[in-house]
Amino acid sequence: MSASPAAPSRATDNRTWAAAAIAQLHREAARSADTHLLHMQFAGFPGIDFYFKDEAAHPTGSLKHRLARSLFLYALCNGRLREGQTVVDASSGSTAISEAWFARLLGLRFIAVMPACTAPAKIDAVRALGGHCELTADGTCTQARARDIAAGGACFLDQFGLAERATDWRGNNNIAESILGQMAGEPHPQPAWIVCGVGTGGTSATIGRYLRYRGLESQLCVAEPSGSGFVQGWRSRDPRARATRPTLIEGIGRPGVEPGFVFDVVDTVIEVEDADSIAAAWWLEDLLGRRYGGSSGTNLVACLQLAAQMRVRGETGSIVTLLCDRGERYAQTLFDRDWLAAHGIDPNRAQARLASRLRTA
Template sequence: MKRPERDWVREAVERLRREATRSADTHLLRLDLPAFPDIAFYFKDEAAHPTGSLKHRLARSLFLYALCNGRLREGQAVVDASSGSTAISEAWFARMLGLPFTAVMPACTAPRKIADVQALGGTCDLVDDPNDVHARAAWHAANGACHLDQFALAERATDWRGNNNIAESILRQMALEPDPEPAWIVCGAGTGGTSATIGRYLRYQGLSTRLCVAEPTGGAFAEGWRTRNPSVRASRGTVIEGIGRPRVEPGFLFDIVDAVVEVDDVESIAGAWWLEGWLGRRYGGSSGTNLAACLHIAADMQARGERGSIVSLLCDRGERYAQTLFDPKWLQARGLDPKAAHALLPPIPC
């Protein structure tokens, strides 16, 4: 018996597959710092995706997961809670599939991110308290929308065994490097999906590479990981969007993380500025957090006389933060002065 609703799902999945086939892999950039002669740094430029962040991979996976689990049908509204980058990617895929999309976002989200969602045809439902985004997204779902639910589903929607996930891509690109098996991979945690994918894949491939989560100081993941308590709350807020969650999200897996490095906001912002000086283009604050954590890991390796490679991520485009992290007046109004932290970073290599 012919089932028209299944025909639409089949075509939607094929559209997502074709998009993935058209998308070239993102670059892995090598950085050599004279201060660490025995350690090579690599940064995977996930901002090169069509929607400008590593969340492009996640958004595609979330749509596939919803389609293949029978949760998403033709013409249905789609909703998710997001501080910006995931919402932008989800709006892009929703437009591709001809579906209305609403992003539930904290009102303090960078204005450029809100504008990017709207430019892709999405609607932004802004809430004053960031802790309310989950409940608001659930309200939309109760009124008929398909909740993509990145925070609950990211770690299971991504195929961690391969299929060009971010871990497989990194290790394939490292194959011809002098130290092809990284000593460490460093990433931030928003949903926990990226750290779950990387940590699982390292074990699946039998590698000795360790996984470090870079976290804003006082973030819930850091305290939760130390105590193995999924109920802890963040002890401090952060201006670094996408990470530093106020609570431990269900997709964060404690046991596959080998270390958590906490980074103050001014260090993260200084790191983002430093990356602009190195690469000539801007990246967001979480990329600066990753850079700072990599330098902490490298210093520890150097103190132990270890050599090898460290791989991390450039998470999203810095143009989205022109009115926040790269705006001196915005920083001054919040008492943030990253100049001293920037001065402590290694000289930018020529």
């Protein structure tokens, strides 16, 4: 006599739900058109083409849209995320906004552990997407607090611990593959430089690995606030390195070396003063007609420095960088003159310095 079939297990039920969730994420990716690659030329740099990858065009307004999707997929495919489970992560804002959006898409509750000094518009955006913001005091480790919440049963997405492995760096329309595909028909299809900042380390690791995987001669420059944890760690290859100064530029300039920092795929690092990053962000609004955040300004300053070096050597070619997130999120901080004055930043002086660099950098 044959045995009756066993009742579906809880694991089987969750696998069915996870398969449906993964399919939903794949459909979302297919619906999202690739972000634009904006082309610019400047009279002071003849023969050098500048390209700006507009990651702010994603549905959640930043390049972290790609990361958030990858983190959810990674959690689902590793069996760590279950139907009805709360999701938590530590974030200064842009990742949290993207994660809140994907959590809502999958019908999951989301908690963002954020520094209390996070730009108010970012906090409002997470809440508008149905997320809960737990704001921490200065000096509190947001990642430790997120782990504490996860100990109670939530799924910790862990952007800082998992970003460099959650993203498929060999392809799958990652940011590096997207850039090189869009550059294929340009006058200089292999960029001399690709420039990005470092938050979790996922973007720089993906780009650096992909360039080597494809056997390309393009080099990777990391643009960071002066004295950041990545800067100190890259120089010394010391995982215990700490930042020598704080920064006002959210999303990059981590105080210490994060697990996702892959130093050996980075060819050079350029340090940028906060005032210059902010001035460049203001200049981007004049140039492109919309606002972008401070990390986009940091990238631009590094691009101009690299272009100046190419000009001195008589080189031509292309430089590609990222427009990381929407500047409207910083209306009460980086684009507020009173806030800047309170932090000792004179935008007029910084902008004059940037204009001088454009002429003589």
